[in-house]
Amino acid sequence: MAPGLEPRDDGASPPRSVLFMCGMNAIRSPMAEVLAKALLPPGTYIASAGVKTGERDPFVDVVLDELGLTAGRHEPHTLDQLEDDYFDMIVTLAPEAHHTALELTRSMAVDVEYWPTADPTATRGTRDQILAAYRDVRDHLETLIRHRLLGQSPRKMP
Template sequence: MNAVRSPIAEQLARRMLPATTFVASAGVRAGERDPFVDAVLAENGLSLGERQPRTLEDLEDDYFDLIVTLAPEAHHAALELTRSLAVEVEYWPMPDPTDTGGTREHIMAAYRDVRERLRARISRRFLLPEVKNATD
């Protein structure tokens, strides 16, 4: 619903990748802004600003070189959307931190876990130099 995982990924990517990299996130359905996302981003000096959750139809640009999906439903929707397009689709399964109950600290720990998993995936995919085969 573009309320938790993908907004976190979008803000991390905006910080970590060159400014010339276009990054946008969207969901299969519209959702409500999640206050835990704001809190976990603020811990890293990031903010959603006035950004609200959006759907694929809300995106102004529909040309992408790569679509990264973070949940099964989003992955299936992206594959359907790109069936006739030359765009790469990658699935990075991420746990849903909203399924976590308990204290505020327990919930925040689940959101932090997702944030750090996303940071690591973005780094591995886009920033770390490729490891060359020893026979090269």
């Protein structure tokens, strides 16, 4: 069976549309978007946005490429720039994104989950040390997507 298409342990279906939000849509949320598109069933609508606009981070491309994935032509954007604004689930990856999502969804029937995720730009050191921090974020997000959105228990994760 293809990765990401295994039945959930709890019998529930993955959400049909997911928005990943972080501070600037430059690292965590676009990384989660690419990973989710690779793991979730075909037909799942997945997007990402930031509270404010940032600049594309080349380290994201490096760590995604290690898995054979790409962010393509992704350019950081805000919620206001999204084509669609209805989602079954909003996953926030930074405190400011979580507060914004809760405020925006106060009168909407949408699940908002906070997945605290480190900001790898805070890491100082050699290029290898910085890349290790980005890999940690990538691997953390992949684990959460598999567990929270696909319902896979840790024993099923590669």
